[in-house]
Amino acid sequence: AFAANTANPENLSPIYGVGLPDGYRKWELIAPAQEAEPLNELRAVVGNDIAIKAYRAGKLPFPDGTVLVKLAWKHTQSPEFESASIPGAATTVQVMVKDSKKYAASGGWGFGRFINGKPVDQAQHETCFACHEARVKERDYVFTKWAP
Amino acid sequence: AFAANTANPENLSPIYGVGLPDGYRKWELIAPAQEAEPLNELRAVVGNDIAIKAYRAGKLPFPDGTVLVKLAWKHTQSPEFESASIPGAATTVQVMVKDSKKYAASGGWGFGRFINGKPVDQAQHETCFACHEARVKERDYVFTKWAP
Numbered sequence A, B: 001a002f003a004a005n006t007a008n009p010e011n012l013s014p015i016y017g018v019g020l021p022d023g024y025r026k027w028e029l030i031a032p033a034q035e036a037e038p039l040n041e042l043r044a045v046v047g048n049d050i051a052i053k054a055y056r057a058g059k060l061p062f063p064d065g066t067v068l069v070k071l072a073w074k075h076t077q078s079p080e081f082e083s084a085s086i087p088g089a090a091t092t093v094q095v096m097v098k099d100s101k102k103y104a105a106s107g108g109w110g111f112g113r114f115i116n117g118k119p120v121d122q123a124q125h126e127t128c129f130a131c132h133e134a135r136v137k138e139r140d141y142v143f144t145k146w147a148p
């Protein structure tokens, strides 16, 4: 987890200008997830208060101001317990910010993918909306459901 | 996630008298985990403020008042994305409460395992400390490390 420094434009994602939000590591858990090879990651999606409220109410679309953050780590064998896997090194942190006016061209969402606190390149940011749109448009472009 | 009702002794674990703590679903994430077959679960360990403070400070043993909760769900294939797995139905919620006097006989920890908000039987609660002691005694009987 990295401290946000959104004053520096270098820390903002290409295309969208999304930065790492302040204090996201403390946000409430929406759900864990796992991604198989080749990425081989354990993940956790967390949200700000606006996001959590919308999830708990079960209402779509998410309101402006919603921020979703996906933390990801290498999926690593537990040294103490054979059948358990635990987080290894942090890999990417991914962000979706809802602003239906600013991001009208991408379903109301701005996207950012960060490695070691720095945004990845423009080519990677060109893939975000396309995938989310193709697969979960009817859920306001959000994959993750609330873990009961 | 179930509402805590620790006034009713039926809701407390055998041996330890541990109940589901209030509001644990909102607690800060310590780390996700995965458990292979036969349990086949995605998990998330969260902690109360005392726990989080101790983790961030990297200090052992955990102080009295520490509460750790492990949420667990069936590990389920994502319907929208082949390589992703997501939480299915909730399975167990497990709790560890630190009280070095009350639980002196079990390393200072009281244990509780809950299904649908109700504690499981005494036989299951006889296994908790034995396993945690055998494998992670030197980390104050706690497996889960902070996810970076």
Ligand code: HEC
Residues within 6 Å of the ligand: A033, A034, A035, A043, A045, A068, A069, A070, A094, A095, A096, A111, A112, A113, A124, A125, A127, A128, A129, A131, A132, A141, A142, A143, A144, A145, B080, B081, B084
């Ligand atoms: C090839 C498909 C694909 C691409 C490309 C993709 N995503 Fe996703 N994204 C997913 C899937 C599947 C999930 C849910 C499962 C998981 O957690 O991995 C997800 C989840 C997320 C989440 C958590 C909220 C949600 O929708 O569940 C964020 C935030 C996110 N992606 C951001 C990004 C960003 C930023 C980019 C581009 C830099 C991106 N995604 C590109 C497939 C994709």
Ligand code: HEC
Residues within 6 Å of the ligand: A080, A081, A084, B033, B034, B035, B043, B045, B068, B069, B070, B094, B095, B096, B111, B112, B113, B124, B125, B127, B128, B129, B131, B132, B141, B142, B143, B144, B145
């Ligand atoms: C056979 C071994 C074993 C037994 C028995 C066992 N545990 Fe654990 N426990 C683990 C392992 C391994 C982890 C960490 C990986 C994970 O999250 O599954 C863990 C994690 C936990 C955690 C999260 C904090 C930590 O130590 O990481 C709690 C809370 C917990 N167990 C409670 C219980 C309770 C309550 C019981 C008995 C009803 C119990 N455990 C029995 C192996 C065991």
